[in-house]
Amino acid sequence: MADNRIATIIKEINYWKEHNLLPDVYCDFLLALYTKGEEETSPITRTKEEKITLIIKTILLLLLLPFSFLVLYFTQFRPLLQISIIFLFLTYSFWLYVNFKNKKHSLFHLTLGVTLAVILLASVYFTAAYTDKQIIIYLILMTNFLFWFLMGKIKKVKYLTVAAILGIVFAIFYIIL
Known part of the structure; x- marks a missing residue:
C-alpha cells in the first residue's frame, strides 16, 4: 500500500x-x-504531432519579419490591406509570445524579439507614409527603442536592453549626421 x-x-x-x-x-x-534519488527526472517528452506543430510555429514566426518587410516596402497593396496584414502578423506573434511566456518555453525570447521588431517596422513605415516631418519619424523610432529598453528591464532580458541602447545610439548618430 x-x-x-x-x-x-x-x-x-x-x-x-x-x-x-x-x-x-x-x-x-x-x-x-x-x-530516494533512484529515479531520474526526465524532461517533458513531446509527441510527434506537438514537435511538428512547434516546428511549424517557429518557421512561421521566423518568416514574419521578411514577409512584413515585403508587404510594407515591396508591394503596391492599398494601405488598409497593408495595415490588415501587419495586424495579423502582430496578432500571431503576440499570441505566440503570450503562449510561450505562460509555458516558460525556450522560444519565448524569439517571439519577444520578432514581435518588437514587427512593431518597430510597422510603426516607422506607417508614420513615414502618413507624415512628411522627419522629427515625428525620429520620435517614433526613439519611442520604440525606449519601449525595448523598458521591456528589457522589466522582463530582465539583457540582450533586449543592449539592443535598445545600440538602437538609440545609432539613431542619434543617424539624426546628427
Whole structure:
C-alpha cells in the first residue's frame, strides 16, 4: 500500500512540474525525496504531432519579419490591406509570445524579439507614409527603442536592453549626421 501511495505522490509531483504549479527546484527536491534519488527526472517528452506543430510555429514566426518587410516596402497593396496584414502578423506573434511566456518555453525570447521588431517596422513605415516631418519619424523610432529598453528591464532580458541602447545610439548618430 505504501508503494502505491508513493507512486501516486510522484505522479502528482510530475504533474505539478509539467504544469508549473510549483517551481522546478521544489519539484526536483520532492521527487528526489520520494524516489530516494533512484529515479531520474526526465524532461517533458513531446509527441510527434506537438514537435511538428512547434516546428511549424517557429518557421512561421521566423518568416514574419521578411514577409512584413515585403508587404510594407515591396508591394503596391492599398494601405488598409497593408495595415490588415501587419495586424495579423502582430496578432500571431503576440499570441505566440503570450503562449510561450505562460509555458516558460525556450522560444519565448524569439517571439519577444520578432514581435518588437514587427512593431518597430510597422510603426516607422506607417508614420513615414502618413507624415512628411522627419522629427515625428525620429520620435517614433526613439519611442520604440525606449519601449525595448523598458521591456528589457522589466522582463530582465539583457540582450533586449543592449539592443535598445545600440538602437538609440545609432539613431542619434543617424539624426546628427
